[in-house]
Amino acid sequence: MKSIAIEPRECHRDIETYAPASGSCAIDLSDNTNLWGAPPAAMRILRARGAETISRYPQSYSADLRENIADYAGVGPEMIVAGCGSDDVIDSAIRAFGDAGDVLALADPTFSMLPVFAKMNGLRTASFAFDEEYEPSADAIIGSGARIIYLCSPNNPTGTTLSRAFVEKIVRGTAALVIIDQAYIEFGGQAFADIVSTGRVLLTRTMSKAIGLAGLRIGYGIGAPDLIRAVEKARGPYKVNSVAEAVGSAVLREDRGWIAERIADVRTNRARFVSELTALGYAPIPSEANFVLVPVADSANSAAILRREGIAVRAMPSLTGIGDALRVSIGPWPMMERCVVALRAAR
Ligand SMILES: *Cc1c(COP(=O)(O)O)cnc(C)c1O
Numbered sequence: 001m002k003s004i005a006i007e008p009r010e011c012h013r014d015i016e017t018y019a020p021a022s023g024s025c026a027i028d029l030s031d032n033t034n035l036w037g038a039p040p041a042a043m044r045i046l047r048a049r050g051a052e053t054i055s056r057y058p059q060s061y062s063a064d065l066r067e068n069i070a071d072y073a074g075v076g077p078e079m080i081v082a083g084c085g086s087d088d089v090i091d092s093a094i095r096a097f098g099d100a101g102d103v104l105a106l107a108d109p110t111f112s113m114l115p116v117f118a119k120m121n122g123l124r125t126a127s128f129a130f131d132e133e134y135e136p137s138a139d140a141i142i143g144s145g146a147r148i149i150y151l152c153s154p155n156n157p158t159g160t161t162l163s164r165a166f167v168e169k170i171v172r173g174t175a176a177l178v179i180i181d182q183a184y185i186e187f188g189g190q191a192f193a194d195i196v197s198t199g200r201v202l203l204t205r206t207m208s209k210a211i212g213l214a215g216l217r218i219g220y221g222i223g224a225p226d227l228i229r230a231v232e233k234a235r236g237p238y239k240v241n242s243v244a245e246a247v248g249s250a251v252l253r254e255d256r257g258w259i260a261e262r263i264a265d266v267r268t269n270r271a272r273f274v275s276e277l278t279a280l281g282y283a284p285i286p287s288e289a290n291f292v293l294v295p296v297a298d299s300a301n302s303a304a305i306l307r308r309e310g311i312a313v314r315a316m317p318s319l320t321g322i323g324d325a326l327r328v329s330i331g332p333w334p335m336m337e338r339c340v341v342a343l344r345a346a347r
Pocket of ligand 1: 217
């Protein structure tokens with residue numbers, strides 16, 4: 001049979017598959033996951049009944065898990081959509097509310113997956129640099145005519161948060177869908193939970209970071225019920241698998257204390273890490289997340305020096321308004337101590 005070249009969608013042509021610099025490292029401070037590990041109920045459920053349910057489909061839209069998430073988030077279950085990671089929720093929301101050719105507005109620098117999700121759905125992006133308060137110009141974003149506005153607070157990779165005045169100005173000033181990515185909300189920043197009643201705001205959160213379940217891929221969105229149903233339709237059924245569903249629910253019911261202790265550990269170790277780096281002459285950006293962005297002269301070179309010491313961090317070259325930087329996740333103090341020692345040598 002004759003073979004015929006088949007072209008993917010034009011908007012997909014320059015999408016690259018996700019490939020963060022990796023390779024095993026004794027200490028991995030590169031991906032902002034919970035470096036203390038998974039919460040205790042997760043291990044217990046996996047051992048006791050991990051395989052029990054896998055010959056059957058999970059619940060189509062994760063009703064039980066959504067109940068537990070709603071309780072954790074302090075809202076009603078009709079205001080929750082769950083997904084295969086919050087990535088899936090963000091992607092589904094873009095698909096639900098953006099037509100091909102529409103503009104998605106976002107800050108620069110922000111979460112690196114957003115331009116990819118925009119492209120995957122045929123949208124164009126418009127980026128807006130931060131001012132000295134780490135907020136982009138609300139007027140410029142409003143003036144962009146964006147169909148979707150993506151905000152991230154605390155922001156990856158800066159760790160900085162958005163003020164209520166800024167978010168309210170954006171929501172008041174446009175008719176766009178406003179996505180506020182709160183992957184790091186447990187560590188700081190405002191919840192903005194009341195703003196979802198406008199019906200145009202979707203908060204996205206995850207069990208991958210503070211809650212220690214990145215490998216299970218559980219994320220969720222919080223919004224007004226109609227908006228949530230629209231995102232759910234774009235997402236499709238069965239996106240959260242049955243193991244994730246069982247473990248996610250158990251952890252939210254039983255491990256709130258463990259989660260709170262780890263959040264407190266992060267805050268303590270973050271303050272100590274920042275003060276030690278400052279003493280070494282670095283000027284880390286004040287962070288409300290479980291990572292710190294540290295400007296350096298040459299991020300590739302600094303990351304390579306750390307890697308030789310067995311420490312992986314995320315090299316961030318040429319960030320707008322910041323220049324080169326390293327993004328370092330905060331974990332147990334012995335890990336941070338080794339990182340401080342290596343950064344002293346890299347100075
Ligand atoms: C890690 C991260 C996510 C992705 O979370 P998942 O729930 O694992 O898909 C989303 N947004 C930001 C800003 C992140 O840093």
